[in-house]
Amino acid sequence: MKIGKNLAVILCNGEPPEKEQLQRSIDTADLFIAADGGGNIALQYNLLPDIIIGDLDSFHQPDTVTVPVLHKPDQNINDLEKALNHITQLEVENVLVFGATGQRLDHTVKNLSVMKQFHNQFNTLVFRDKFCDIKLINSPHTEQVTPGTQISLFPLSGKVTGISSSGLKYKLNNHSLENGVFDGTSNESVSDQVVITYESGDLLLFINHQTD
Template sequence: MKFAIVTGGKINDKYVSGILKNEKFDQIIAVDSGLDFFKRTNIKPNVIIGDFDSVDKDSKKYFDSKENIKWITLNPVKDDTDTEHAIHYAIDSGASYISLFGATGGRIDHLLANISLLGIGLEKNIPIIMQDSKNKVFMLKDAKNFKIKNTKANNEDKKHFISLIPYTAEVKNVTLSGFKYPLHNYNMGGFNALGISNEIIGDFGIISFDKGILIVVEAID
């Protein structure tokens, strides 16, 4: 099943509402102040999760009156974030694919934590894609011939960048083909910006590596 999670970071209402309306999601989850987005756009989530310490009171009151919404109220004193709880809820509910919105912008500590949460998908073998109007972020582990489509044709006036950032201390034998800056059996380590702003030169870019975890960012600029 395909799940969408909207949490409380920076949200481009037009972009996110367009995806929620046009793509077929089995469940849509609002997380804490992400509920404000749903009130602004008049979209009804299936599930609302949070400790509600940052949501607008009018948004909460508005959806209190709606039927067929599952509410999960969390203790504000806890070891996980509302977003992490929502991801685990989605997986426990049968999600096979998760789109995560509202996870960028705002506080950098929340952004870094949300990127780390993508690893939950690796552990469960469930794709989790964090996205906003300019970026898609996901993790790859021990990838073999992973293809990324060149979307430049759909955005002729914009550039499509692919950035690769090691999440583990080393990512072994990285091979990139179909990219402007190829690599062959290269061991990528941290503390450098080698993998930033690559470009796909054909229809697809192909990523392979033997061991490790990469953060992959598809960015439009």
């Protein structure tokens, strides 16, 4: 999927992305931020963030490299929140986050909550890992994809009602998705455009990578 102009890339301390995958995104970005321990991953890849933000309980500043660091010790918010708060002050429109998933499951779930918190503050806010792109979508939502792409829909919090779709193998027609009751995992696109509408709730869209 494509991300619009005015792009910030954030690297968190979850499952590291492939270096080439991260490098491609940084090359098109206006800003590269590491959230605390994400700075260790960046330096292991010989990539220098524009700034490292967090409580700094995980980042280890090497003697041979100088990187701008913004210490935010507040323990009531996590390091991704601190990075996103910083970006909102810079009027960035599009954000691509690596390392927000994997490793500790509780951290992944927390970061999905952070996605909901900041969803309306950016034009796009996407989590990307080795397997998929994750985004919280508004209704209506149109996604350009390659036919045969695996797509999943999941209610982030509770229940999403009145979901309808076009361009998916297993069509939804005024369906509801609810945690612990029914979800929309492992669907598949049958055209190059998928359109999703819904009435209420918080709907996550997962788009599996075909090449990464």
